Amino acid sequence: MALRHAVLAALLDGEHSGYQLAKAFDVGMANFWHALPQQLYAELAKLEREGLLAGREVVQESRPNKRLFSVTDAGLAELHRFAAAPSKPSSIRDDLMVKVAAADSVDAAALIEQLEERAGIAAAKIELFEQLLRKMRGDLDEAEFLARGARIGPYLTCLRGRRFERENLDWCNEAVSVLRAREGSDAQL
Amino acid sequence: MALRHAVLAALLDGEHSGYQLAKAFDVGMANFWHALPQQLYAELAKLEREGLLAGREVVQESRPNKRLFSVTDAGLAELHRFAAAPSKPSSIRDDLMVKVAAADSVDAAALIEQLEERAGIAAAKIELFEQLLRKMRGDLDEAEFLARGARIGPYLTCLRGRRFERENLDWCNEAVSVLRAREGSDAQL
DNA sequence: AACAACATGTAAGCAGTTACATGATTTA
């Protein structure tokens, strides 16, 4: 049960609505934790009931009303506790990798197509991360920001996301060229 | 529901028992799909009921008896279908990254400790992948194996795993040195 | 006129985790 902590961490840079959080969990946050809007609304309600978040209603005119949430002292304490506790190793789940693992028994063309699609997604994400990183840095250059910038946490996770997607892109391209080369000359040992 | 496909893929290189699979899902397979032994035993039983796997009892003397499973034609057909179907993007879940995202509000020392531990784990995994890759290659050099080796699927996913862990290691080290540097001079903007 | 963005949820079902349960043999 750690979606709760991901939500608390996401709310550290100010109050957000469920809708705003859902978008955050679709970009920067999504590198290490993914969640659908329904899940977020449910989790926010739960965290509020438990007193780890405080919600306030904001009445809007040309928009539906919304509820903004912020982390309470109890919420901060819970984050502290969580950060100090040992965690289990990360878990990854990727259908495409399962398909590649079965590459020898499966249609190569379909695999190549999906690897190329994935490479495109990775490239787009890299671009997104670059933007996010620039935005977080503001006027400072990277060394300066790493040394003295505010909110280093999200910056570091973004750096991890960029590294991950670069590897993803490179590997997809490598896998595609290997599979293509074997398609032509299918003399397997 | 794709553990089933991961199991089918894992059984492509011959029959295995639940126990053997559990070990495989703890090393090579774990890069893209993680599963506990209980889950595997349950899934194997289910796949056998559905006719995608065939199990046979092997009586042993100095060991408990075991059941070895292999993929049936129906299982292969299901893998084909799965490989050709579109899949949703990979999902990652990593507690440690959630903690790093909250780095500005939590205890830096505890974070550094966990990042170093993770770096160690990553280094060990890299070594493990190197071994696995050498073992799969056998006498061939890498270019040769990529071009003509048997069972390229597991080799490619292993290459992905090694890339991932290298990035992990580098990033953990980077994050540690950033956090250390900030610990000393805590003049945040 | 159609679609994207804003905004929030409920209900049912399925997948994954944790705890429990057992017991022989080989290695340190």
Next chain:
DNA sequence: TAAATCATGTAACTGCTTACATGTTGTT
């Protein structure tokens, strides 16, 4: 003699996904 390896499961719980449900405003 203690621990690791071999070997297989059940039961209860929790968390995640899919499907459903609604309605306005701004953009193309």
